[in-house]
Amino acid sequence: MIKNIQVKDARFPLAKGAGSDAIHRDPIYSYAVTNLIDDSGLTGTGFAFTLGEGNDLVCKAAQFYAAQLKGRDIEELMSDFGNVFYQLSNEQQFRWLGPHKGVVQLALAAVTNACYDLWAKKRGVPLWKLLIDLSPQELLNTLDLSYLEDELSPEQALQLLKNNQQGKEDRSQIIHAGYPGYDTSIGWFNYSDEKVRENCKKAIAEGFTAMKLKVGSQDPKRDIRRSHIVREEAGDQVKVMLDANQQWTLPQALKICGELQSMNPYWIEEPTHPDDILAHKKLADAIAPVKLALGEHVPNRIIFKNYLQTGSAGFIQADAVRIGGVSEFITVSLLCRKYNIPVVPHVGDMGQLHQHLVLFNHISMGHDALFLEHIPHLQEHFVHPVSVEGGVYKTPMEPGSSCDLKIK
Amino acid sequence: MIKNIQVKDARFPLAKGAGSDAIHRDPIYSYAVTNLIDDSGLTGTGFAFTLGEGNDLVCKAAQFYAAQLKGRDIEELMSDFGNVFYQLSNEQQFRWLGPHKGVVQLALAAVTNACYDLWAKKRGVPLWKLLIDLSPQELLNTLDLSYLEDELSPEQALQLLKNNQQGKEDRSQIIHAGYPGYDTSIGWFNYSDEKVRENCKKAIAEGFTAMKLKVGSQDPKRDIRRSHIVREEAGDQVKVMLDANQQWTLPQALKICGELQSMNPYWIEEPTHPDDILAHKKLADAIAPVKLALGEHVPNRIIFKNYLQTGSAGFIQADAVRIGGVSEFITVSLLCRKYNIPVVPHVGDMGQLHQHLVLFNHISMGHDALFLEHIPHLQEHFVHPVSVEGGVYKTPMEPGSSCDLKIK
Numbered sequence: 017m018i019k020n021i022q023v024k025d026a027r028f029p030l031a032k033g034a035g036s037d038a039i040h041r042d043p044i045y046s047y048a049v050t051n052l053i054d055d056s057g058l059t060g061t062g063f064a065f066t067l068g069e070g071n072d073l074v075c076k077a078a079q080f081y082a083a084q085l086k087g088r089d090i091e092e093l094m095s096d097f098g099n100v101f102y103q104l105s106n107e108q109q110f111r112w113l114g115p116h117k118g119v120v121q122l123a124l125a126a127v128t129n130a131c132y133d134l135w136a137k138k139r140g141v142p143l144w145k146l147l148i149d150l151s152p153q154e155l156l157n158t159l160d161l162s163y164l165e166d167e168l169s170p171e172q173a174l175q176l177l178k179n180n181q182q183g184k185e186d187r188s189q190i191i192h193a194g195y196p197g198y199d200t201s202i203g204w205f206n207y208s209d210e211k212v213r214e215n216c217k218k219a220i221a222e223g224f225t226a227m228k229l230k231v232g233s234q235d236p237k238r239d240i241r242r243s244h245i246v247r248e249e250a251g252d253q254v255k256v257m258l259d260a261n262q263q264w265t266l267p268q269a270l271k272i273c274g275e276l277q278s279m280n281p282y283w284i285e286e287p288t289h290p291d292d293i294l295a296h297k298k299l300a301d302a303i304a305p306v307k308l309a310l311g312e313h314v315p316n317r318i319i320f321k322n323y324l325q326t327g328s329a330g331f332i333q334a335d336a337v338r339i340g341g342v343s344e345f346i347t348v349s350l351l352c353r354k355y356n357i358p359v360v361p362h363v364g365d366m367g368q369l370h371q372h373l374v375l376f377n378h379i380s381m382g383h384d385a386l387f388l389e390h391i392p393h394l395q396e397h398f399v400h401p402v403s404v405e406g407g408v409y410k411t412p413m414e415p416g417s418s419c420d421l422k423i424k
Numbered sequence: 425m426i427k428n429i430q431v432k433d434a435r436f437p438l439a440k441g442a443g444s445d446a447i448h449r450d451p452i453y454s455y456a457v458t459n460l461i462d463d464s465g466l467t468g469t470g471f472a473f474t475l476g477e478g479n480d481l482v483c484k485a486a487q488f489y490a491a492q493l494k495g496r497d498i499e500e501l502m503s504d505f506g507n508v509f510y511q512l513s514n515e516q517q518f519r520w521l522g523p524h525k526g527v528v529q530l531a532l533a534a535v536t537n538a539c540y541d542l543w544a545k546k547r548g549v550p551l552w553k554l555l556i557d558l559s560p561q562e563l564l565n566t567l568d569l570s571y572l573e574d575e576l577s578p579e580q581a582l583q584l585l586k587n588n589q590q591g592k593e594d595r596s597q598i599i600h601a602g603y604p605g606y607d608t609s610i611g612w613f614n615y616s617d618e619k620v621r622e623n624c625k626k627a628i629a630e631g632f633t634a635m636k637l638k639v640g641s642q643d644p645k646r647d648i649r650r651s652h653i654v655r656e657e658a659g660d661q662v663k664v665m666l667d668a669n670q671q672w673t674l675p676q677a678l679k680i681c682g683e684l685q686s687m688n689p690y691w692i693e694e695p696t697h698p699d700d701i702l703a704h705k706k707l708a709d710a711i712a713p714v715k716l717a718l719g720e721h722v723p724n725r726i727i728f729k730n731y732l733q734t735g736s737a738g739f740i741q742a743d744a745v746r747i748g749g750v751s752e753f754i755t756v757s758l759l760c761r762k763y764n765i766p767v768v769p770h771v772g773d774m775g776q777l778h779q780h781l782v783l784f785n786h787i788s789m790g791h792d793a794l795f796l797e798h799i800p801h802l803q804e805h806f807v808h809p810v811s812v813e814g815g816v817y818k819t820p821m822e823p824g825s826s827c828d829l830k831i832k
Contacts, residue, residue, distance in 0.1 A: 040516045069517035070488070073481050073527060080478070108448045109477035115670070115698070115721060118526015119481060163697040165673040166706075262523075265573040289571040291524070291726040293701060294733050298574075313523060318699045325702050 017089050018134075020053040021082040023075045023126075026423050027068055030393055035067075036206040038232025038263035044068030045394060048075040049421060050082050050126040052134050054090065060134025061419045064122040065337040065364030077123030080110060085127070094135045097158040101128065101343050105160070117315035121340050128341025129369060133417040143342075143417040144191075144375040148184070152177035155380075159347045163318050167325070168351055176353060180382040187379045194408040195374065197367070197390035198226035198255070203246060205230040205261075212242060216249035223407035226255035226282070226387050232263030236272045240279075247279040255387075257309065259285040266295040273303045283309040283331055290314055296328035309333055312362035316340060320348045324355045335362040336369055342417075349377050363389040367402045368418040371409050397421055425497050426542075428461040429490040431483045431534075434831050435476055438801055443475075444614040446640025446671035452476030453802060456483045457829060458490050458534040460542050462498065468542025469827045472530040473745040473772030485531030488518060493535070502543045505566040509536065509751050513568070525723035529748050536749025537777060541825040551750075551825040552599075552780040556592070556787045560585035563788075567755045571726050575733070576759055584758060588790040595787045602816040603782065605775070605798035606634035606663070611654060613638040613669075620650055624657035631815035634663035634690070634795050640671030644680045648687075655687040663690040663795075665717065670694050674703040681711045691717040691739055698722055704736035717741050720770035724748060728756045732763045743770040744777055750825075757785050771797040775810045776826040779817050805829055 027046040035043040047063035048071055054060070064074050081104050085093065093100055105116055105124055114120045136143040147155075156174050168176075199222075202215035212229065219227050229246050231239040239258075246256050258281045264272065269287040276284065284306060288295050290313035300308050307330025314320055316339055323329045332352050336345035349359045359377055361370040367388055378385035388409055395401040399420040403410040412418045435454040443451040455471035456479055462468070472482050489512050493501065501508055513524055513532055522528045544551040555563075564582050576584075607630075610623035620637065627635050637654050639647040647666075654664050666689045672680065677695040684692065692714060696703050698721035708716050715738025722728055724747055731737045740760050744753035757767045767785055769778040775796055786793035796817055803809040807828040811818040820826045 039514070039519070043517060043520075067517040067520040069515065070485065070521045070528070073484055073521065076481055076484070077478065077527075106447070107477065109451060109475040111447065112451075112475040113478045113481065113527050113530065117699070117723070118528060119485075119521050120478070120526060122521070163673065163700060163703075165675050166703060265571065267573050289523075289726050291724065292571060292730065294730050295571075295574060315525070316699065318697050322700065322702050 017055045018052050019055045022051040023079045024049040025075045033206040036204045037230045037261040039261045046071040050078045050130040052130045058137045060130040062126045062129025064126040074122045078126040081127040090134050098160045101160040121315045125341040132342045137416040140415045144372040147376040148379045158343050195385040196387040197404045198387045199224045200228045202227045203229035228257040231258045232260035243279045255282040285309040297326040300328040317347045333362040335364045337364040366394050425463045426460050427463045430459040431487045432457040433483045441614040444612045445638045445669040447669045454479040458486045458538040460538045466545045468538040470534045470537025472534040482530045486534040489535040498542050506568045509568040529723045533749040540750045545824040552783040555784040603793040604795040605812045606795045607632045608636045610635045611637035636665040639666045640668035651687045667693040691715050693717040705734040708736040725755045739768050741770040743772045745772040774802050
């Protein structure tokens with residue numbers, strides 16, 4: 017039974033330039049950490065990610081949701097989590113603050129993730145193991161599919177989950193083999209050209225086969241120059257992604273994405289405002305076969321549904337520490353499966369939670385395990401930091417979701 | 425110069441059943457009230473509207489924005505408010521909590537509206553008068569048009585404003601004539617059939633020529649029965665609107681909107697989730713010529729742009745106490761003008777602020793002044809409550825935006 021709730025505002029300043037992009041000059045990586053403490057002594061930990069300012073708002077909203085779980089048994093809660101999620105996210109007054117977006121959805125992610133962590137700890141298994149062992153019906157029970165009726169009814173979702181049972185055993189090889197990480201830290205926006213070049217060499221030496229550069233400069237020449245530096249260092253076999261972090265207007269994006277094709281990007285990420293579904297659609301059509309990656313700032317399954325319906329996303333980057341937590345992440349992944357679009361999460365969690373979800377998406381749902389973003393800046397703060405060796409994510413074996421932090 | 429900032433959490437419980445709809449059972453109408461106190465002794469008042477729980481979160485976020493205006497001169501601020509709005513809404517860390525949606529956008533509305541109120545008080549005129557006296561260029565300077573470049577560049581916006589100068593004088597007759605209010609309080613969701621019938625009679629007797637009923641029941645027969653009660657009492661000449669408050673799934677909406685056509689609704693409002701642009705498009709196409717009204721929960725100009733681009737909205741119900749304030753409201757109204765779609769605001773402000781904006785939209789922008797929602801529940805709490813006589817909004821003549829509350 018959940019006996020106590022603790023919510024902590026944890027902020028971690030970064031080294032100069034780290035984390036910077038075209039929009040975010042000087043982020044302080046921060047977590048609204050929710051602890052659900054069981055009467056057996058276990059602590060479920062979940063968090064939402066922010067860039068510092070306002071992290072306290074998310075903590076306050078998380079407190080509101082978490083308070084409603086006091087006295088509940090975690091197994092009972094998770095046996096019907098789809099309804100729990102629906103009830104929490106539609107609390108009739110609090111809902112006005114979204115609905116299902118912004119501060120309240122971030123906070124819901126923290127609380128949902130704490131539930132999943134506690135659940136896995138209670139069963140004494142890593143979260144990926146818990147998830148792959150659930151039956152299709154048990155999985156379905158954890159999902160809130162409301163407002164998806166036109167694309168994914170409960171019956172369709174169940175069928176999709178059942179269909180993908182086939183091949184599960186083969187796909188479980190990934191537990192031993194691991195899957196590639198990609199290095200986002202080679203090219204933060206405020207790093208000098210020299211530092212980017214140096215970081216590329218280092219990433220290649222470490223075994224990375226994919227890496228990402230921040231673009232979105234007011235001077236397009238800088239973007240083009242730097243992207244070619246990365247291509248030059250990385251060679252033709254390495255996947256290079258470009259990330260504009262919403263900086264471009266649609267007319268700008270149409271122009272520069274055309275010019276960036278010359279360095280053969282694997283994807284172009286967040287070209288413009290995350291709410292502008294039709295702009296993404298126009299851009300995707302214009303720059304094909306180059307693909308767009310999007311989703312870091314998309315708050316819920318309904319907007320992802322619209323993105324999938326318009327065919328504007330080549331890769332979906334849902335982030336379980338933004339979109340309401342693990343269950344909403346699985347819902348979005350299921351929608352993506354229907355559309356055959358790969359899910360490559362944005363890692364506001366530094367990959368701690370998502371390393372479990374990529375394994376689950378691959379093994380249980382048949383998604384490709386292409387790769388997962390890797391950002392090493394907070395490793396020292398986690399009890400069980402992700403392990404990326406030779407550019408490959410190693411499977412976490414500790415019980416839970418790997419989200420415990422060393423903060424008091 | 426803005427010398428002091430005060431933010432107040434004001435909550436007003438309602439009489440039983442009042443304010444209820446298909447989603448919100450028991451709202452407490454609440455304002456996150458921001459006061460900007462000038463060194464001349466004037467106080468600018470603005471607020472965002474919530475339904476109670478979480479109003480404190482909006483207050484906290486408003487404090488963050490307002491603090492950045494301390495020491496600024498209001499005339500100087502408003503001469504370039506488009507940039508001020510852009511800077512505030514894109515503060516590099518805080519932006520992560522949206523962007524441009526949810527708690528932070530609500531809070532920005534409170535602060536923006538306080539600026540407009542202070543500006544009008546400083547000039548000693550009602551807000552509508554201040555706004556209609558601005559030149560097209562001065563108006564343009566108050567707007568943030570970023571991410572609208574594909575539909576409304578600054579040059580196009582200026583041209584649109586200039587084109588609509590024609591006829592301004594004729595349209596100013598509305599200052600004396602007023603324009604109709606419509607009565608939303610006849611048919612709250614939890615009112616009995618008898619009370620709805622009685623309220624209709626009362627509204628007709630008071631001179632209202634338009635009224636709205638809450639629908640979205642789990643039992644469609646209840647919706648159909650009640651909508652026919654209203655039509656019966658109102659007669660064929662009165663406009664009757666139906667409001668589902670997001671309760672329906674798309675398949676449900678497709679079915680019941682067809683059935684509700686029999687009572688000839690003037691519009692059907694918020695049929696499903698406010699983020700689901702494509703569902704609204706499908707529904708709008710299916711039920712034409714019946715029109716959809718939407719926007720009460722739409723947080724910013726970018727999503728409104730998508731709604732307009734898809735042609736799914738027959739009426740746009742932007743609410744200046746949600747979408748970031750007066751300037752964003754004007755931006756959205758300008759977009760609507762381009763698309764020739766009427767703006768009929770949702771009145772989270774109980775019409776206090778919007779009565780000014782409807783006059784401005786009509787006189788300066790050439791929008792029809794169709795009518796404005798009227799909800800009388802908080803009249804006693806305002807210093808200058810709206811005056812609706814014979815079903816017609818009377819023009820406010822006090823300096824400012826009519827948003828001062830009697831709270832300490």
